[in-house]
Amino acid sequence: MSSWNLPIKELGETPLAAEGTTFKSITETVCRVTETKSPRGWWIAFLLAVSFTGVMGLSIGYLFWTGVGVWGNNAPVYWAWDITNFVWWIGIGHAGTLISAVLFLFRQKWRTAINRFAEAMTIFAVICALIFPGIHVGRAWYAYYMLPLPNEMSIWPNFKSPLIWDVFAVSTYFTVSLLFWYVGLVPDFATLRDRARNKTRRLVYGTLSLGWRGSNRHWQNYERAYLILAALSTPLVLSVHSVVSFDFATSLMPGWHTTIFPPYFVAGAVFSGFAMVMTLMLITRAVYGMRSLVLMKHLELMNKIILTTGSLVGYAYAMEFFIAWYGGNEYERFLFVQNRLTGPMAWAYWIMISCNVLSPQVFWFKRFRTSIPVMFVVSILVNIGMWFERFVIIVTSLFRDFLPSSWGYFRPTPIDIFTYAGTLGLFFTAFLLFIRWIPMIAIAEVKGVMPEADPHFGHDDDGGEHHGEAGHKHEHATAEASS
Amino acid sequence: MQIFPRSLNKLPLIIGGVGTIVPALLIGAIWYYLTPKNFQVGYQPTQPVPYSHRLHVGQMGMDCKYCHANVEVAAKAMIPPTQVCMGCHSLVKTDSARLAPVRASWESGKPIEWVQIHKLPDHAYFDHSAHLAAGVGCVTCHGRVDQMDVVRAEQPLGMGWCLDCHRDPKPNLRPKDQVTNMDWKPEMAANWTAPDVHPPQHCSGCHR
Numbered sequence: 001m002s003s004w005n006l007p008i009k010e011l012g013e014t015p016l017a018a019e020g021t022t023f024k025s026i027t028e029t030v031c032r033v034t035e036t037k038s039p040r041g042w043w044i045a046f047l048l049a050v051s052f053t054g055v056m057g058l059s060i061g062y063l064f065w066t067g068v069g070v071w072g073n074n075a076p077v078y079w080a081w082d083i084t085n086f087v088w089w090i091g092i093g094h095a096g097t098l099i100s101a102v103l104f105l106f107r108q109k110w111r112t113a114i115n116r117f118a119e120a121m122t123i124f125a126v127i128c129a130l131i132f133p134g135i136h137v138g139r140a141w142y143a144y145y146m147l148p149l150p151n152e153m154s155i156w157p158n159f160k161s162p163l164i165w166d167v168f169a170v171s172t173y174f175t176v177s178l179l180f181w182y183v184g185l186v187p188d189f190a191t192l193r194d195r196a197r198n199k200t201r202r203l204v205y206g207t208l209s210l211g212w213r214g215s216n217r218h219w220q221n222y223e224r225a226y227l228i229l230a231a232l233s234t235p236l237v238l239s240v241h242s243v244v245s246f247d248f249a250t251s252l253m254p255g256w257h258t259t260i261f262p263p264y265f266v267a268g269a270v271f272s273g274f275a276m277v278m279t280l281m282l283i284t285r286a287v288y289g290m291r292s293l294v295l296m297k298h299l300e301l302m303n304k305i306i307l308t309t310g311s312l313v314g315y316a317y318a319m320e321f322f323i324a325w326y327g328g329n330e331y332e333r334f335l336f337v338q339n340r341l342t343g344p345m346a347w348a349y350w351i352m353i354s355c356n357v358l359s360p361q362v363f364w365f366k367r368f369r370t371s372i373p374v375m376f377v378v379s380i381l382v383n384i385g386m387w388f389e390r391f392v393i394i395v396t397s398l399f400r401d402f403l404p405s406s407w408g409y410f411r412p413t414p415i416d417i418f419t420y421a422g423t424l425g426l427f428f429t430a431f432l433l434f435i436r437w438i439p440m441i442a443i444a445e446v447k448g449v450m451p452e453a454d455p456h457f458g459h460d461d462d463g464g465e466h467h468g469e470a471g472h473k474h475e476h477a478t479a480e481a482s483s
Numbered sequence: 484m485q486i487f488p489r490s491l492n493k494l495p496l497i498i499g500g501v502g503t504i505v506p507a508l509l510i511g512a513i514w515y516y517l518t519p520k521n522f523q524v525g526y527q528p529t530q531p532v533p534y535s536h537r538l539h540v541g542q543m544g545m546d547c548k549y550c551h552a553n554v555e556v557a558a559k560a561m562i563p564p565t566q567v568c569m570g571c572h573s574l575v576k577t578d579s580a581r582l583a584p585v586r587a588s589w590e591s592g593k594p595i596e597w598v599q600i601h602k603l604p605d606h607a608y609f610d611h612s613a614h615l616a617a618g619v620g621c622v623t624c625h626g627r628v629d630q631m632d633v634v635r636a637e638q639p640l641g642m643g644w645c646l647d648c649h650r651d652p653k654p655n656l657r658p659k660d661q662v663t664n665m666d667w668k669p670e671m672a673a674n675w676t677a678p679d680v681h682p683p684q685h686c687s688g689c690h691r
Contacts, residue, residue: 152518153642193486206486 016110016449018292023447026293030188030439031195033288038436041287049428056422059415060135068138070415076408077398081416082136083247084390085423088272089129090170090244091265091386094237095273096122097177100184101233104226110301112445113294116188117284118277119181120438124430125276126174128423133166135419162246169243176236180229186212187222187444241269248393254331255340255397258323264316268386271309271356274302275382282376284435293441296370303369306382310360313389317357331402344409345396352392355385519639527635528598532584540629540665547621547628547663558610562597565589600636601625607642607689617680618656619648622665629665645689649682656680 017026038046063070073080096118103111134143146157146167157164189209196202212218245265248256278299285294324336340349359381362368369375400407434440447453515521539545548554550563565588572582573589588595603609614624621628626637638644648655656677661667669675683689 151643152520152639154646155642202486 015451016113016295016297017446018295021292021450023450023452026441026446026450027191027195027443029290029293030441030443031192033435033440034192034437035195035197039287042432042436045428046432049425049432052422052425053429054422054425055418056131056426059418059422060131062415063135063419064140068136070413072411072413072416074408074410076401076406077395077410079136079394079398080410081391081412081420082132084387084394085420086129086132086136087244087265087390087394088387089125089132089423089427090241091269091272091390092276092383093122093125093129093173093177093273094241094266094269095277096120096125097173097180097233097237098270098273099277100180101230101237104230105234109449110298112442112449113298114277114281114302114441115445116181116184116438116442117281117440118273119177119184120431120434120440121273121277121280122177123174123181124427124434125273126170126177127430128427130170130174131423131426133163133170162243162250165243165246169240173236173240176229176233180226180233183222183225183229184442184445185438186210187214188439188442190214191443192439238266241266248397253397253401254329255335255393258320260316260319260323264313267309267312267316268356268389271306271313271360272383272386274306274309275379275386278302278306278375278379279383280431282372282379284440288435288440290441293446299372299375300366300369303363303375303378306378307360307363307369310356310382314357317353335397335400339400340392340396343396343400345392345399348388348392348396352385352388355381356389359385519641519644523636523639523641525635526600527633528600530598530633531596533581533633535632536628536634537630537632554611555615556612558608558612560611565595600634601640603640608691609689615662616659617652617682618659618662618678619652620655620657620662620664620667622667623648623655627665646684649684649688652680652682653677 071080071082073082096115099111099118100115103115134140137143145155146164148157157167159165186209189205190212193202193205193209196205242262242265245261249258249261251257281294281299281302285291321336324332340346359378362374362378395410399410539550540547550567551560552563554560565585568582568585569589572579572585576582577586584595587593624638624640626635628634654677657664657667657669658672658675661672
């Protein structure tokens with residue numbers, strides 16, 4: 001008998017839900033959040049997030065009215081916070097796809113507890129990211145010129161520019177992520193529909209669940225679609241952030257013109273994305289009592305990924321220095337040694353190194369890897385560090401380049417800061433609404449990895465017969481998993 | 484429990500139908516209404532003086548270059564000043580009410596405020612002299628002005644329209660002594676073939 005048919009106990013796996021969790025209790029735990037009144041803390045957080053979103057709206061309005069000069073960008077530093085924030089948000093989004101698609105392809109069952117959460121995060125982060133390419137252009141109302149639309153001017157975008165690739169990469173990424181998320185949500189919307197106590201909820205969730213009945217045929221198509229989407233998302237997630245890295249890597253600037261950027265940016269994206277999932281997961285898990293579904297095992301595995309990708313990023317930092325020395329190009333040497341390591345913006349570099357390379361190293365120790373306060377602090381440090389990584393790459397490469405006569409410095413204006421803080425507000429507004437109205441854990445998928453969902457659950461199977469009590473239990477499990 | 488009525492089974496069909504027709508209509512509307520074909524062609528404002536090209540060119544046979552005198556040498560074809568009008572009208576129709584604004588301009592020295600019809604944005608540098616030198620006739624871009632009582636725009640003047648000709652200029656070329664001839668047709672000239680011209684198709688051709 002093949003090993004994947006064995007009950008998980010015999011494989012030595014630990015269960016992915018706490019002791020005493022049943023199909024019913026999973027449904028109860030997850031659905032209860034959307035069916036009961038929000039705690040006062042939710043309202044406080046929501047109002048705060050909405051007001052930050054308002055600040056973003058005002059900043060962008062002021063920007064459109066007055067011009068991009070309201071930002072601190074200047075002649076050598078044409079890109080600064082705008083693109084830093086763009087890359088940062090896109091990077092955060094990538095963990096969602098990694099968790100839902102890549103870990104799905106690798107049959108990592110532990111992803112079930114966090115994938116919904118991470119996919120939602122992807123979508124909201126990509127929305128925040130998409131704002132910046134739209135508004136950092138001087139004439140935002142001509143942004144549609146970046147689309148290859150037939151027009152009376154007989155002009156077309158230049159497909160040699162990675163900024164045009166960005167348009168395709170990010171819009172495709174957003175669409176596919178949204179579809180992937182929605183496909184996953186259909187069975188859970190059906191659960192909410194069936195539990196609905198009033199007519200409005202029944203209509204809304206009934207519409208969203210698209211007539212899902214959980215039939216065998218539904219599930220077969222669903223699984224196939226999910227697999228295909230996962231297989232499409234995986235190359236997508238790698239290429240999207242590679243394309244974002246091409247914005248820099250295809251240029252001629254010392255510090256930008258580097259072939260290591262595509263994989264290094266992807267590693268950084270996964271790194272920062274996992275850190276963001278961790279930050280949010282720790283808070284939500286505690287506030288909404290999801291401790292029975294998101295176990296320390298999940299958190300520990302996430303920390304291992306943070307450690308891995310953090311070390312990959314550290315390797316890339318080291319390799320950039322090595323090549324700067326080994327390549328013997330004086331501009332590149334200057335950039336890394338006199339400009340990043342020392343120089344007027346060395347502070348940004350050292351914040352980046354200490355947050356990104358040093359802080360995750362504590363996860364080598366199981367004691368820290370399984371300590372919630374430690375992982376909370378590290379996850380926040382990583383996000384700060386990854387913001388500074390993009391800032392360092394963009395600004396410290398630009399403010400001192402080939403010609404000393406064009407050297408400058410960069411100082412953000414309040415509008416820079418308000419816009420960034422505003423996108424955080426937008427992100428959290430969307431996120432809080434998600435928590436309030438949508439099952440934050442994939443109910444159907446968690447049920448699928450429960451011991452009860454195993455066809456061999458409940459009897460010592462010798463690999464021969466599949467009749468009797470066990471068969472009934474199997475049917476029972478499937479029926480309930482889909483309800 | 485049944486939430487939605489059975490009639491909703493038709494919904495996918497409706498969405499499919501509406502989802503095809505509405506975007507198609509939208510695209511069609513944008514395609515036509517948001518282009519110079521709609522904005523430019525047919526523009527015919529009332530001018531301060533009821534000047535008739537039909538009378539002056541069509542019936543009296545004046546050459547275009549009598550009034551638009553610099554069109555062969557300058558980028559911008561001139562609108563004749565009041566002096567050109569008064570060259571005749573100080574003696575002809577001196578008491579016409581229709582010419583009152585011209586006489587007023589002559590006396591006061593204030594130019595007549597003609598309404599411009601063919602307007603290009605300032606980032607497009609059109610040069611009349613280059614086109615006449617290559618053998619593009621007036622009628623190709625401005626239509627049968629000799630038959631217009633009030634000038635109206637005949638062509639869209641959009642960038643795609645410009646480029647269509649710059650990519651394939653030959654059908655629109657004529658002998659250089661025929662550029663102001665409104666009636667000229669290629670079959671009228673024996674043994675005439677359009678010369679090889681190389682109109683710019685790069686940005687700096689016009690967007691200097």
